[in-house]
Each structure stands twice: as structure tokens, then as C-alpha cells.
Amino acid sequence: MTENETGAMQRYGAARSAGDDSQQPGFVLLYAEGFAKLPTAWPITQHKSVIGRDPDAEIHLPVEAVSRRHAKLTWEKGRLSIRDLNSTNGVLVDGRQVQACVLEHNSEVRIGDAILKYVDHDCEKYGRHRVDGTIIDSASSPPPSGFLVGGYQIYAIARELEQISKTNLSVMLLGESGTGKEVVAREIHRMSERSGPFVGVNCAAIPKNLLESELFGYKRGAFSGADRDKLGIIRSAHEGTLLLDEIGDMPLDAQVKLLRVLQSKEVYPVGSTKPETVDLRVICATHRNLRQMQDDGEFRQDVFARLNEYQLPLPPLRDRKEDVYMLLQAFLKRHERPDLAVNFHFMTGLLQYDWPYNVRELEACVKRCVALCDKSLLEEEDLPAAIREAMEGYGMRVEGTETDEQSKGVAGAPPSEAQLRSLLQQHDGNVAAVGRELGKARMQIHRWLKRYDISPEDFRES
Numbered sequence: 034m035t036e037n038e039t040g041a042m043q044r045y046g047a048a049r050s051a052g053d054d055s056q057q058p059g060f061v062l063l064y065a066e067g068f069a070k071l072p073t074a075w076p077i078t079q080h081k082s083v084i085g086r087d088p089d090a091e092i093h094l095p096v097e098a099v100s101r102r103h104a105k106l107t108w109e110k111g112r113l114s115i116r117d118l119n120s121t122n123g124v125l126v127d128g129r130q131v132q133a134c135v136l137e138h139n140s141e142v143r144i145g146d147a148i149l150k151y152v153d154h155d156c157e158k159y160g161r162h163r164v165d166g167t168i169i170d171s172a173s174s175p176p177p178s179g180f181l182v183g184g185y186q187i188y189a190i191a192r193e194l195e196q197i198s199k200t201n202l203s204v205m206l207l208g209e210s211g212t213g214k215e216v217v218a219r220e221i222h223r224m225s226e227r228s229g230p231f232v233g234v235n236c237a238a239i240p241k242n243l244l245e246s247e248l249f250g251y252k253r254g255a256f257s258g259a260d261r262d263k264l265g266i267i268r269s270a271h272e273g274t275l276l277l278d279e280i281g282d283m284p285l286d287a288q289v290k291l292l293r294v295l296q297s298k299e300v301y302p303v304g305s306t307k308p309e310t311v312d313l314r315v316i317c318a319t320h321r322n323l324r325q326m327q328d329d330g331e332f333r334q335d336v337f338a339r340l341n342e343y344q345l346p347l348p349p350l351r352d353r354k355e356d357v358y359m360l361l362q363a364f365l366k367r368h369e370r371p372d373l374a375v376n377f378h379f380m381t382g383l384l385q386y387d388w389p390y391n392v393r394e395l396e397a398c399v400k401r402c403v404a405l406c407d408k409s410l411l412e413e414e415d416l417p418a419a420i421r422e423a424m425e426g427y428g429m430r431v432e433g434t435e436t437d438e439q440s441k442g443v444a445g446a447p448p449s450e451a452q453l454r455s456l457l458q459q460h461d462g463n464v465a466a467v468g469r470e471l472g473k474a475r476m477q478i479h480r481w482l483k484r485y486d487i488s489p490e491d492f493r494e495s
Contacts, residue, residue, distance in 0.1 A: 268300055
């Protein structure tokens with residue numbers, strides 16, 4: 034370059050190298066009988082592709098009930114559309130039969146007796162993990178944690194934990210109830226090799242008038258009934274790890290005292306005039322929007338800054354349904370029924386359901402099945418009522434072509450944020466009920482909620 038030439042400015046988010054597969058879209062297998070003989074993922078190019086049982090199809094799917102040329106994929110204005118090619122059994126998207134439809138990230142697509150999901154990135158990485166947990170990429174080693182069950186997304190989280198566990202960074206775990214925040218916190222503590230105990234406290238479970246004395250302890254005579262010193266939860270975690278679960282429910286006055294712990298590692302028990310030092314690693318967890326709470330004056334910015342040295346979001350189960358089958362097998366083993374098999378209809382119900390209470394709800398479902406099933410095969414009649422209700426209308430046809438309407442912003446136009454909040458309030462946070470009222474699949478409602486950063490949990494009765 035000569036002195037008169039100006040070079041290109043370096044751009045944030047510049048294109049990655051040609052060998053990077055992080056932007057690769059495609060389909061990920063959620064379940065099919067005989068899954069071990071199938072690919073785990075099918076990357077999609079920008080060219081038109083045919084899905085079918087025909088070996089010459091670009092996406093070859095040798096599965097029962099799949100037509101030779103079943104469906105066609107087309108890129109339109111950067112978005113992927115799927116169109117039924119007059120197949121025998123049709124194309125289902127998010128549980129509804131469609132003639133044509135624009136796919137969105139995490140759209141669930143059923144082709145014959147194969148259930149897939151569309152991802153707009155990382156397809157190759159998903160493809161390294163089979164639905165039963167087998168790692169099929171010899172270059173990938175097992176995750177460092179045996180307690181975290183899942184495929185690519187959980188594998189990536191486990192790798193992050195391996196990196197941060199040996200540091201003293203405060204970690205903020207974000208995720209809905211039941212996504213495994215406490216499991217992850219315990220894993221951070223285990224891998225940290227800190228000599229002290231792991232101590233967890235749910236800030237929402239302690240009455241506000243007792244929270245300060247429970248957290249920070251108290252001195253004898255500090256108040257009526259304080260007939261002896263109490264150590265307090267924070268000091269009981271000395272040289273270990275403290276999990277502050279549901280940190281968004283901590284009152285402001287308790288946050289002030291917590292700030293001193295975070296800044297100087299000192300605790301002032303109630304009734305004491307002298308600080309007591311404490312050495313601990315702090316992890317907090319919440320499903321609430323702490324940034325919005327700061328704007329509303331409900332959470333201190335300085336406390337947030339101290340707690341938010343490393344932020345780790347945990348995905349809801351509805352966004353990682355490729356893990357449902359392996360979680361099912363893990364829970365059957367945990368509850369001493371690894372012999373129980375499942376049929377396709379049972380798995381269809383598990384994959385169609387949104388799991389509003391996430392992995393915790395799936396385990397409860399498995400425990401119920403184990404307790405009530407006196408046979409060797411789990412079938413659709415063994416599904417809980419909530420899942421059978423979610424299956425109502427499954428496979429119903431959506432009339433018309435959605436691709437043109439969506440591209441024009443008609444059929445795909447979302448309700449306003451205020452409308453969604455009003456409907457959630459009306460239906461106590463029941464996303465399925467909101468979907469029925471709007472005539473939309475539950476997955477679409479979840480996408481809109483994510484767009485507006487609305488949590489349905491905020492509208493559910495505790």
C-alpha cells in the first residue's frame with residue numbers, strides 16, 4: 034500500500050474465515066425411530082433443496098412415511114421457506130400442517146415420522162451430538178461435567194464452566210425456573226476446588242423481615258429473641274461458594290449490605306459494630322430482567338455491576354428439544370426404570386409440549402410415568418394431561434400459503450407488547466392459552482415474547 038492509499042477499516046463483527054461453520058443453517062434431528070442410522074443434522078446451502086426418501090434428494094431422509102420427494106426448500110430474501118410437494122402425509126410446522134411456510138429459528142418441522150428443528154446457525158456443531166447423548170465427532174471430547182445432560186448447547190456451557198470455575202469471578206446465571214441454575218452453580222463450585230462448602234439460599238423464600246438476619250447473621254441481644262449469636266448464611270459459606278438464587282427478590286436495604294460483602298469481603302451481623310471477614314465465591318441466579326429492574330429503581334446498579342462479572346444464560350428446554358430424548362433416558366435411569374421404552378407417539382407429545390417449567394417439569398413427568406406405568410412401553414395415554422391438551426389440534430391444516438403473507442408482514446405481524454402483556458395477565462401466563470386466542474402456535478408466541486423480552490413467569494401465580 035502506498036502512502037496515498039487508504040486501507041479498509043477493521044469492522045466489528047467482520048466475516049469469519051471460510052472454515053468457520055457457526056453461521057451454517059440447517060435441520061437438527063429431534064427424534065425418529067432408528068435415529069442411530071440417521072444423520073444428526075443436515076446443513077442447508079443457498080440453493081434449492083428437496084427433502085425426501087429418494088436417495089438423490091439433497092436432504093435424504095430414509096424414514097417411514099416420508100415420500101420420495103416430500104418437500105422443497107427455497108431461500109427468499111434471506112429467509113428459508115418450506116413447501117409441501119403433494120406428499121402423502123404432508124408437512125407439519127410447529128404442529129400444524131402447512132402447504133408452504135417461512136421457517137424461523139427453532140421452528141419444529143415434521144416430515145413423515147421424523148421430527149426436526151430448523152436452526153439458522155451452528156448446524157454442523159449440533160450435528161456432533163446424537164439425540165441419545167452419543168458424541169459422534171471423534172475430535173470432540175466429552176464435556177467435563179457428568180451432571181449436565183444435553184447436546185451441543187449444554188456441551189458449550191460445560192466448556193464455559195471449565196474456563197470460569199478456576200477464577201474468582203462472580204457469576205450471574207440467567208434463565209427461567211427449572212433450567213438448572215442450581216445444578217450449574219454446584220458444578221462451578223465442584224470444579225473450582227474451593228475448600229469450603231456450597232451454600233445456596235433462595236432470596237424469594239425468606240420473608241423480607243427475616244432476610245437480613247438470615248443472610249448476615251446477628252449478635253446476641255440484637256433484637257428481641259436473639260438469645261445467642263447466629264453465624265448467618267453468608268459466613269457459613271466461608272472459603273466456599275454462595276449461591277444467591279432469585280437475587281431479583283432481594284430488598285433494596287439488604288442489597289446495600291450485600292454490596293459491602295462484594296466489595297470488601299466483610300459482613301456486618303445485625304447488632305454488630307465490627308465487620309467480620311469472609312472469603313467466598315458469589316454466584317447469583319434469576320429469571321427476572323435485572324436491567325429493567327434497575328431502570329425502575331428496584332435493583333441497585335452498583336450491586337448488579339459487582340455480581341455481573343460473568344454472565345451465563347441457560348436456555349429453556351423448548352429451545353433445546355434435541356436434548357429431550359437423552360434427558361428422558363437419564364431420568365428413567367435415575368428413577369430406576371431404564372428398561373422402559375417409548376413409542377413414536379409418546380415422543381411426539383414430549384417434543385410438541387413447550388415445558389414452561391423446563392427440565393424440572395420433564396423430570397416430574399418421568400417420575401409420574403415410572404410410578405403409574407406397569408408395562409414395558411410408554412405410549413401416548415401415559416402422557417400427563419397438560420401434554421395431551423397441548424396435542425389438541427396437532428396436525429390440523431393451516432389454509433393458504435403463509436410464505437407470501439408473512440413476507441408482506443400480514444400473517445406474521447405480531448401483536449403489540451401491550452397486547453401480549455394483557456393476554457398473559459388474562460391467562461395467568463399460560464402461553465398455550467394466548468396462542469389459542471391469537472390463533473398462533475405456541476412456539477410463535479414464545480418468539481414474540483423473546484422479541485419483547487417478556488417472561489411469562491412474571492404473570493404466573495407463585
